[in-house]
Each structure stands twice: as structure tokens, then as C-alpha cells.
Amino acid sequence: MKITLKLFATLTTYLPAGAHKHEVELDVPDGTTPAAVITQFNLPRDLTHLVLVNGTYVAPGERDKRQLREHDDLAIFPPIAGG
Amino acid sequence: MLRALKLEPEKCTGCLQCEMACSFENEGIFNPAKSRIKVFTFHNEGRFAPYTCTQCAEAWCMQACPVDAIVVNPQTGAKDVRADVCVGCKVCTIACPFGTINYSQDTGKVIKCDLCGGDPACAKACPTAAITYVDADQTGYDRMRAWAAQTANTSRVQH
Amino acid sequence: MGWTKKILRVNLTDGSCKSEPLNMEWAAQYLGQRGLATKYLVEEIDPKVDPLSPDNKLIMATGPLTGTMASTGGRYSVITKGPLTGAVACSNSGGFIGAEMKNAGWDMFIFEGKAAKPVYLHVENDKAELLPADDLWGKSVWATDELLHQKHQDPQMRVSCVGRAAEAGCLYAAVINDLHRAAGRSGVGTVMAAKNLKAVAVRGTLGVGNIKDPAAFMKATAAGKKVLAENAVTGQGLPTYGTQVLMNVINEVGALPSRNTRDVQFEGASKISAEAMAEPRKSDGKPNLTTNAACFGCTIACGRISTIDKEHFTVENKPEYWGASGGLEYEAAWALGAATGVDDLDALTYANFICNEDGFDPISFGSTVGAAMELYQIGALTDKETDGIALNFGSAEALSKVAELTARGEGFGKELGLGSKRLCEKYGHPELSMTVKGQEFPAYDPRGIQGMGLTYATSNRGACHLRSYTVASEILGIPEKTDPLVTDGKAGLVKAFQDATAAVDSSGLCLFTTFAWTLDNIAPQVGAACEGDWSVEKMAEVGERVWNLERDFNLAAGFTGKDDTLPQRLLKEAAKTGPAEGKVNGLEKMLPEYYELRGWTSDGALTAETRQRLGL
Numbered sequence: 001m002k003i004t005l006k007l008f009a010t011l012t013t014y015l016p017a018g019a020h021k022h023e024v025e026l027d028v029p030d031g032t033t034p035a036a037v038i039t040q041f042n043l044p045r046d047l048t049h050l051v052l053v054n055g056t057y058v059a060p061g062e063r064d065k066r067q068l069r070e071h072d073d074l075a076i077f078p079p080i081a082g083g
Numbered sequence: 084m085l086r087a088l089k090l091e092p093e094k095c096t097g098c099l100q101c102e103m104a105c106s107f108e109n110e111g112i113f114n115p116a117k118s119r120i121k122v123f124t125f126h127n128e129g130r131f132a133p134y135t136c137t138q139c140a141e142a143w144c145m146q147a148c149p150v151d152a153i154v155v156n157p158q159t160g161a162k163d164v165r166a167d168v169c170v171g172c173k174v175c176t177i178a179c180p181f182g183t184i185n186y187s188q189d190t191g192k193v194i195k196c197d198l199c200g201g202d203p204a205c206a207k208a209c210p211t212a213a214i215t216y217v218d219a220d221q222t223g224y225d226r227m228r229a230w231a232a233q234t235a236n237t238s239r240v241q242h
Numbered sequence: 243m244g245w246t247k248k249i250l251r252v253n254l255t256d257g258s259c260k261s262e263p264l265n266m267e268w269a270a271q272y273l274g275q276r277g278l279a280t281k282y283l284v285e286e287i288d289p290k291v292d293p294l295s296p297d298n299k300l301i302m303a304t305g306p307l308t309g310t311m312a313s314t315g316g317r318y319s320v321i322t323k324g325p326l327t328g329a330v331a332c333s334n335s336g337g338f339i340g341a342e343m344k345n346a347g348w349d350m351f352i353f354e355g356k357a358a359k360p361v362y363l364h365v366e367n368d369k370a371e372l373l374p375a376d377d378l379w380g381k382s383v384w385a386t387d388e389l390l391h392q393k394h395q396d397p398q399m400r401v402s403c404v405g406r407a408a409e410a411g412c413l414y415a416a417v418i419n420d421l422h423r424a425a426g427r428s429g430v431g432t433v434m435a436a437k438n439l440k441a442v443a444v445r446g447t448l449g450v451g452n453i454k455d456p457a458a459f460m461k462a463t464a465a466g467k468k469v470l471a472e473n474a475v476t477g478q479g480l481p482t483y484g485t486q487v488l489m490n491v492i493n494e495v496g497a498l499p500s501r502n503t504r505d506v507q508f509e510g511a512s513k514i515s516a517e518a519m520a521e522p523r524k525s526d527g528k529p530n531l532t533t534n535a536a537c538f539g540c541t542i543a544c545g546r547i548s549t550i551d552k553e554h555f556t557v558e559n560k561p562e563y564w565g566a567s568g569g570l571e572y573e574a575a576w577a578l579g580a581a582t583g584v585d586d587l588d589a590l591t592y593a594n595f596i597c598n599e600d601g602f603d604p605i606s607f608g609s610t611v612g613a614a615m616e617l618y619q620i621g622a623l624t625d626k627e628t629d630g631i632a633l634n635f636g637s638a639e640a641l642s643k644v645a646e647l648t649a650r651g652e653g654f655g656k657e658l659g660l661g662s663k664r665l666c667e668k669y670g671h672p673e674l675s676m677t678v679k680g681q682e683f684p685a686y687d688p689r690g691i692q693g694m695g696l697t698y699a700t701s702n703r704g705a706c707h708l709r710s711y712t713v714a715s716e717i718l719g720i721p722e723k724t725d726p727l728v729t730d731g732k733a734g735l736v737k738a739f740q741d742a743t744a745a746v747d748s749s750g751l752c753l754f755t756t757f758a759w760t761l762d763n764i765a766p767q768v769g770a771a772c773e774g775d776w777s778v779e780k781m782a783e784v785g786e787r788v789w790n791l792e793r794d795f796n797l798a799a800g801f802t803g804k805d806d807t808l809p810q811r812l813l814k815e816a817a818k819t820g821p822a823e824g825k826v827n828g829l830e831k832m833l834p835e836y837y838e839l840r841g842w843t844s845d846g847a848l849t850a851e852t853r854q855r856l857g858l
Contacts (some may be wrong), residue, residue, distance in 0.1 A: 008487075010479075015340075021512055024316065050491065052495065053496045055820045057723065073494075078474065078479065080718065081488075081718050082487055082571075082572045083485055083708065083714075
């Protein structure tokens, strides 16, 4: 199935070739979890602070349980703030 | 081994922690106006640059002083001002090509960087390592290393 | 001690500048800066005063840690009754002038009355005098700064001043210091101009030495700096990306108010984000962002210094805008961009430069332009009123043009300068104004971040994010993650953030330290500098006291609980996309609980008990 992976700020450098700006379309097996994608792209755990599926936060304990669905947006941010 | 202050303007953010640390160490008060190190802002270019005495080997200030009030500190290599000898004539401030020795109205003497006796407060206070205190003979070491890294970018295994 | 214990009282009517001792009894209750200056204001003016009359006062105030080695200890605030809102106005700025005031030996400048002709205040340590400013009147902030430095032949002098927007009566004019730092909100600059006070120029060489326990202070501040350096946000995120790193995340979570808040997501967000500011552009291969920059004493250095593409239409043949200057912060990028639908980074940077050059708040300005664009779209505004400018959502040309007009108070810019509330009322659609108590709200949609609805509704200076930044918890997980889509627990969260923020704003430190620090890190620094008890509990109590003092002033000024509300759009029109799709803000669920937690009546007034508990 196809999902969109979006990586921001310092994580942008972990995007694979073929990515446009912050995002890339991925073909992943059915039932893939955010944690599996994080592992696949070697994202440092301390930098995967905000994990959002379609904009909704997935808590650390849920990241290896929540199953992604076709056309889901997975967006990951390091610890950031502003205002 | 003598150490020297190494200034890297490209790392400076213009926060003035160094100026406060300098004045606090030397005057017991937070007062950038009394700092021996100064940070300059070049607003239109988006640049900041810390600047202070480089402790010249044949220091103009030392050579110009008519009363021998400026002496080499053998421990640090700094050119120290002996306040008890300085008469405040300001000839050194004219002689120094870099402007880093200045008259203090409060004391009637001149003041300049003395490397805090070998433990410079500015370097300790700098949050971005724009000011460091390093081997005086190797102030170019990091820069050499950075360029060296660019030359050695091909893995040996491939040859 | 921390304080210099000296106030400079400047009577603009009779031209006198007098030194007076700081009221230390009040300092023990209100600390400094925001809290202490508000106490002076409340004691000295009639809450019903016309903000632009000579009877209003304007206070520039530092905190006890301003001018010290505490990280970010360079803040000052401008406090007055605000003309945009009619409420207490208190705008906080960094840069360098706050520390300069302290170095000159002053905790505060209090301005009263009105000068017969334009003047500026020149302060050199103990010496303070009002000098004629006829030659500065009509000049921009940038020109004024340059002229004053030339005139006094002192490159180390620091200047706060107002630009042409304030002179022209723009109700959200700012006081700009050090060229591009702003006491930005609520029209504090408008009050300054109404007093015929063009600028304040300060040089201080006395230093800040009144530290209670210098050794303990150096230890406490060093410990604080270590925490900031080791924290991922304050040590890496903010210096690298600045506040603009929020653009993409707030858009992702569906809380980026777009096109006058009709939408909660903006398809152009990534083009105006921090990441976009770092990308090399085609013309010269340089990115928009030149460097990051620090305010006085700040070890975070989140400030942006940017350039505009020389080939961009906004600056073609205008070399005066080709140099580097203060770049886009998140709130400004949102207001000038998402709120207007403009995704042209250079146009936003240009509009931001104009806001700095002539001193007006980009949040209120951008939001007002967004409202004007909606009025234009529905035909309530036509080319006749807009001086022929096609005010279409997304038009970078229109944005740039109206920024120039507002800066100078010319044509339609004069109307935009009155803010969206007055604009929308005049053209028959008050419901299209995205304001609370007359002030435009910033870059977080309360349908997608519920706590921000209560934050805006109850903010003492009108809608604002800097009074209780619950975004930190609801979105960013600082100090801990809460669900942005629920109202449960948000009343307590908002109150806690409001009180802590008021304490930080009274200290001389920057609120951004609180992404890494809590009052546990701040209290020891204040305690080592200042005589008296400055425990965590005392700091929180001071914050609560300040909050209630401000509230009490607003109630006396004529506000009631009915003003603690939100634009109908946020309460009635559901978010169309994103996680908050189908949701409105649940203010009615949070507000009664908030009043109760505050110890206020169900109408939002202070009870006698609360008053007594806080010594009001």
C-alpha cells in the first residue's frame, strides 16, 4: 500500500532519494506501523519526538501498534518549539 | 605550552556574554562598557565579530610605554599592564594598531586583555565556541582539519 | 538586589526629567518589568482614560535580571493602556536597549503628559534630557536610528523609537528597538507617538552590579545555561530553525488559521516555512536566512537575519532593501502569509522589513489584511475603497502595496491601520474580524488547539499567544503532551501557563527559556540576584498577582466577562480539514471552570477573597 512519509527540520536529511521537499511516497506492506518506518529509515529515536498520522499525535507506546492504512500521511518532527 | 584566544566570527551570535564575563571578572560588575573584548555587529551583512588583543609578540603598546608598565607575563604570554607603574599617558593607545588597549577614566590607567591570568572568562562564557582558548601554535588546527576532511573523502578500499 | 532602585520620571508636558527611588515594597510584590510597571500604571492612571490622551502614561521597564549574565537577561517591556483594545497593554522586547537602560542606572522610564512639539529622550547614565525631534518626525524607524547615531556621534548608543505608522495613528504601531526588535502588540507605539515622543536614546556605562550574592548568581546562571544548551529545543532547534520551525507542524495538525481563518490548513505552508528559508534560491544561490542572531545575553539565539532576493519584484531598483535585516518569525510569517493566503517567501520578508522599518505589528496587520481580503471577496470592499488595489487572497502584490500604505498611513493603509475590528464594523461585517477585545489573534486556530481558545478569550491584552502558550503542551509536548482536541483540563493548563508567564515577564528573562526551564530553574537565578524570598512558590504567586492586577484594571476600564469570548467563526463554523475537522472551539465548557479556578465570580470578576489572598 502507498503512504506518504514527511520528515521535517533536522530529520529532512533522512529522506530517501526521490523525495520532494519534505515528503516522499512509500510503498509499504499492509499493517506497517510508524515504528517500522522509523526503523527502516534509521531515524534516531531521540529525534522522533512528534509522530503524527494524518495530523494526529501517536504516543510513543502506540507507535509499534498503530497500523497504517492506505494513503495515510506519516509526519515526524524532532523536538521543536517557537512562538 | 602557551595558549591563545582563538576568535571565530562565523560562530558568533552577538549575545555579549563574553563582554559581561570580562567585565565581571575584571571589574566585579556586569558592564559591557568596561569589557576588554568587544563584539561588533555588521547589521546589513548579518555578521558579528568578537575582537580583542592578540598579544602581539613585539607588542607596539609595550614598546611605546615610556615607564615600562607593560610587561610579558611568562606564564601566559600576555602583555600585562602593571597598574602600579602605569601613569595613564595613553601613548600605548596611540601605538596599538588594533585599538585593543584603552584608557579607563575610572582608574586613570590603561586596561587591556590579560587572558585572565590563563583562564579567560570570555572563552568560558561563549555559548557557541566562537571564542576558545587553544594551543598558541595551533590556532589554525580546526580549520586545517576541516579542509583535510574535504581532501580525504575517497575511501581507501576503492583504490 | 538586581534592581538599580531608580526610576526616571519624564514629564513631557513640562519637559522635566526627574529621578525617584523605586518603590521596593511594590518590587517585593511584583518583581519588575511587566508586573511592577503594571502596578505603577494602575496606581497612577484612571482606568477609563482615553489611551491617546495626555492623561495616559507609558512605561518602559526592565526586570531585575535585565543586564546581567543570566541567559536571555536583556528583556524590557512597554506598558500602557492600549489604544487598539482599551485594555492594559504590555509588550515585551529583546534586543539591547533594556540592558542599556540598566547599565545607565535605571529600572524604568515613566512618561507622562504630552510634549507640545516632537521630542526625544536622551539618556547618558545619570544625565537625562528631552531634546527637539522636529527633524526626526516623519522619518522611519531606520532613518531615525541612523540620524540619532550620527547626531550624537555614539555608535554604542541604543535607540527605541516609533516610525511613520505610529505618527499616522495606526492603532497597532510598535515601539521598535535596535532596528528590528519590537515591543510589538496592542499599539504601544501609537501611545508613544500621541505623546509626541519620537525616540528614546540610551547609553549606559555604569554597569549592573547590584547582585545580592554574586557567587551564587554565577553558579545559578551557569546551571541555567547548561540546561538551555543541552535541551534539544533551546540548544539546537531554535538557533537552527528559529520560531518558524512551527509552520509545518501547526499546518500538519490542522491549526494554521488561513485566509482570515476560513481554513485551518494552508497549502502554501511549506513554501513559507523555516525549511524554505534555508533553501538556496535560484538568483544568487543564497538562502533567505543569512544567520541566526542573539538578543542581549541570550545563549539560545533564535533570531532570524534574512535578505530578500534582489530580483524579487518588491525590491527591484530598491537597493536600500538588499541588505540583511530582521527576518521572519513564525507569527509574522503566519499573519503576512497564511492569513492572507500569500505563499511568496520574499514578499513576506519584504512586508516584514516594512513592519520593522516603520514600526507596526505584523500579526495585527496581516490579520487585518486577511479580513480586508475576505471583505473584498464578498464585495463589501471594492476597488473604490482600496485605492484600486485588487485585494485578492494570495496576492503578493496587494500585500506588498498595502504594507507600504499602512507604513505611511496613506490612502487605504490608513483604514487598515485601525485594525480588523474597526474595518469589519465599518464595512458591515463585524463577524469577519478575527479579534478578541479588539486585538487580532495569532497563528494558532482554537478549533485545532482547544486551549488556545481559552487563552485568547481571557488574555488581558486582547488575543495573544504570549499570555499562555498552551501550544507547548497541546502540540509540542512541553513539558508534557496533552490532547489538543479536548477541552478537559485546559482551564487549569491555561491558568498555570498564564501565572508562570507573568512571573517570567516580570524578571527580565525571555519566555522562550521556558521550553527548557521551569520556575525551578528561574527562581534560583532571581533569588541569587534579588533580596527577599524568591522561591518557586513565591514566583508563581507573583505571577498570579500580576494576572489579577491586570484583570482588575480591565474590569475597571469597562470590560466584563462578556468580553471573554471568541469570534463567531471559531465557535460556530467547524474546521473543514485535518484532525479537527467538524470541530469548533469549546470555550463555553472551559470558561466557567477557569473562572472558578481563578477565584472569580461566574461573571468573571475578582471576589473579595481572591483580592485579599493576593493582597490587591
